Amino acid sequence: MSTVILLLFTGLGLGALYFLVAAGLSLIYGLMGVLNFAHGAFLTLGAFTGWEIARRAGSDNWGIFLVSLLIGAAAGAAFAAFTEFVLIRRLYQRHIEQVLVTLGLSLATVALFDGIWGTDPVFIQGPAWFKDTTDILGARVPNDRFVCILAAVVVLLALVFFLKKTRYGMIIRAGVENRSMVTALGIDVRKAFTLVFTIGGAAAGLGGVLASHYFGYVSPMLGGSLLIFAFIVTVIGGLGSLTGAAIAAVAVAVLQQFANFYLGGTGDFVVVLALGVVLLVRPTGLLGRTA
């Protein structure tokens, strides 16, 4: 029983990270039709930024941890806004070029991060409480899992509030459904594009800082390895659906953990299998558009 609880919470913590990446991916694809392969780079930059702050200002400190989360998110947001404004904006409707430019950017940033921080992982420590465990029904769950889960829930609630209650949120929801009709109502939808990239980058940057604590290190490959699963999550959840991304993130990560433990380390394989099944049975994803 304690093993099941531990796997469950580890899966939820990982699912939280997947969600923080997938939320932006899903909104960006849903609104703009852009498959953003550079999204992992936003996460990695956030992670390294958070690490730099912890390294300089002291790691065993909640205040500094919170600051590193904010600055990491800001770094991801700034990088994402820059990417949209400088590269993607010129390539709307040109999907092949978008894939090429974002893929190229992701490769270039890995090399850039290699050059700045080296190819070896840099290890990071947070507040000592992170490495303590909390006893839940006999399972000793590392506390950093709870931090990830809490952060993802807060981001999910904030995004839902933004999408449902603000005018820009309304424009984004409408644009995901029918972008050209939004422009035909006299709305400059490009502002929403930049905004969605910025928000997605902030979530990824935040996820980067959290991921560095979850895994205990940062490496230039961190974003890329999470991005693969975030793409799977996005497709399973339904492209453009935030709730779908949240559900799929948890399902994929928990499935992965259980398969790794009980089925001899086949977690990644099982996830890809699940992706295939969903695509066959429900090609639009769990909560995807039917059109």
Added chain:
Amino acid sequence: MSPAADPRPETTGAETPGAAPGPTTPILTVNRLSAKIAGQQVVEDVSFSVPAAGITALLGRNGVGKTSTIKAIIGLLDRSGAVTLDGERIDKDPTYRIIQRGVGYVPEDREVFSKLTVAENLRLAERDAAPRRQLVEELFPDLLARAGQMAGTLSGGQQQMVSLARALLNTNKVLLVDEPTKGLAPKIVGEVAETLAEAARTVPILLVEQNLQVVRQLAGDAVVLSGGRVVHTGPALEFLDDSALIQRHLGVSNDPHPGADQASHAAVKGAAQ
């Protein structure tokens, strides 16, 4: 030549019968407009103008390029040629700016945002500092009652009301209305036609419409497309009363109506057999 055909030269920008005499300068002028979809020419060298008052019908068979013409005017399709709104060129503007200049667009198939509520659909469309919410509530009381409902769950007629309301909320220089009665029950068709007639008192309308009874009821002028080109312009009634023209350009016989030339009907039927 059928007796109904008028020997007068074909005119554009003629004053609309029944409406107050409008200014002589057209509100919207389309000059040599062409557009392509995926490399295929869907609008070819189309020129016409929309008078500054009343309803101008854009007619033609299915697939002739009526919807594409409307979309090209507001930049939803890549286009070439000149489009002038109220004396200003708009053909280089992006779609949202053309709309902001005072164009209301009611698309074919309504295109309401199905996952937004009725109220959100309307709020999204508000451009003016003081949108005419009261007018819309008076025209469509049904929508007020359904404000919190997802637009995707509305009937086709109700969705058309949302789509019309989105355009009528703002002060526009011209409305582009694409097949507003398509797929609607006869009773709703009547309501839509009434709404358009009401709207046309204050704003000129370019109307794509397959239902010739509705065209007869509403339109002052008609522009007829065939093969992506303009083949006829002139007063709508003159065109509608000419069976030969209707048969040639729309591929249908016009419905019998008071004053129809029965002889020309018979001639058309005879020719078709």
